[in-house]
Amino acid sequence: SAVISQKPSRDICQRGTSLTIQCQVDSQVTMMFWYRQQPGQSLTLIATANQGSEATYESGFVIDKFPISRPNLTFSTLTVSNMSPEDSSIYLCSVEGGAGANRKGTDTQYFGPGTRLTVL
Amino acid sequence: AQSVTQPDIHITVSEGASLELRCNYSYGATPYLFWYVQSPGQGLQLLLKYFSGDTLVQGIKGFEAEFKRSQSSFNLRKPSVHWSDAAEYFCAVGAASNRDDKIIFGKGTRLHILP
Numbered sequence: 001s002a003v004i005s006q007k008p009s010r011d012i013c014q015r016g017t018s019l020t021i022q023c024q025v026d027s028q029v030t031m032m033f034w035y036r037q038q039p040g041q042s043l044t045l046i047a048t049a050n051q052g053s054e055a056t057y058e059s060g061f062v063i064d065k066f067p068i069s070r071p072n073l074t075f076s077t078l079t080v081s082n083m084s085p086e087d088s089s090i091y092l093c094s095v096e097g098g099a100g101a102n103r104k105g106t107d108t109q110y111f112g113p114g115t116r117l118t119v120l
Numbered sequence: 121a122q123s124v125t126q127p128d129i130h131i132t133v134s135e136g137a138s139l140e141l142r143c144n145y146s147y148g149a150t151p152y153l154f155w156y157v158q159s160p161g162q163g164l165q166l167l168l169k170y171f172s173g174d175t176l177v178q179g180i181k182g183f184e185a186e187f188k189r190s191q192s193s194f195n196l197r198k199p200s201v202h203w204s205d206a207a208e209y210f211c212a213v214g215a216a217s218n219r220d221d222k223i224i225f226g227k228g229t230r231l232h233i234l235p
Contacts, residue, residue: 002164031196041227042210042225042226042227042228043164043210043225045223049206054223058222092164096165099162108154108166108169109166109223110166111156111163111164111165112163113162113163114162114163116161
């Protein structure tokens with residue numbers, strides 16, 4: 001399994017500002033995913049980030065609000081732009097892994113510890 | 121597209137008692153099924169997964185789950201819970217078909233352990 005770290009682990013931000021969350025993996029991976037977990041809720045996929053191509057966003061999420069970078073096979077960033085209190089959530093990155101993983105987003109995923117964001 | 125339901129939002133059991141967390145899925149073909157656990161302030165950790173083969177799957181921390189196609193279920197069990205098992209548990213379903221390309225998570229079941 002992959003070891004994933006995220007920075008920052010938590011932050012408190014003011015309305016209207018932006019925060020960039022970093023995700024670092026200890027091995028090269030093709031697919032990285034960004035999820036949002038709102039308070040008391042399950043995980044919602046924001047986007048899939050493949051190295052060398054633009055991220056693919058899920059319905060309800062747009063690039064202007066959640067720009068994603070994927071400069072190499074071990075790193076990705078998610079920016080939460082022009083934040084409002086409704087953006088207060090835990091943001092998690094994950095990677096698809098395991099021997100024989102089917103590399104299409106529906107195989108075992110390994111998660112980072114999450115970034116807890118509070119917007120005032 | 122696939123979907124997953126966890127009927128119980130909260131479950132409370134006494135330490136040492138047995139546990140079963142329910143999960144029902146909807147998918148037209150063979151699913152990939154997962155159970156993840158999230159301890160307070162932590163990310164998600166994979167407990168076990170089912171892709172094919174033996175329908176009784178063993179996982180970490182003494183957990184097991186049984187895939188029952190006829191009931192569209194993948195319930196998680198543990199014969200004797202420990203206080204450290206208190207956490208949020210998520211069932212998830214992925215698709216074996218190329219048409220559906222993401223994992224869907226259930227809303228989670230929060231497990232409380234009584235001393």
